[in-house]
Amino acid sequence: MKTLAAPGREEVEKRQVRLLRLHHELKRLGVTVRVRKPHNGRWQLRVRRAGWTETVLCAGAEGDYAYVSVHGRLLGPVDDVRYVARLLVWMIERRER
Secondary structure: OOOOOOOOHHHHHHHHHHHHHHHHHHHHOOOEEEEEOOOOOOOEEEEEEOOEEEEEEEEEEOOEEEEEEOOOOEEEEOOOHHHHHHHHHHHHHHHHO
């Protein structure tokens, strides 16, 4: 049985930087958001509002990264930070209805 190798330090740092860019954009839009590194070493961004939480990860390797929810929803490429932030805001607003 093959096991997947853990991402190297450079990969983890790249993912963290991309999540921090999304964090900054969401803060600019006035969303409650938090970035943290849990014990497994994967940086996570949590968007919270009115009892609803969405967790976003940065997935990918070798220069190709995308924002993905923990439920497996592909939110968009890291180059479209504003689009992904607006999509998350839309998801929040839709959830509140």
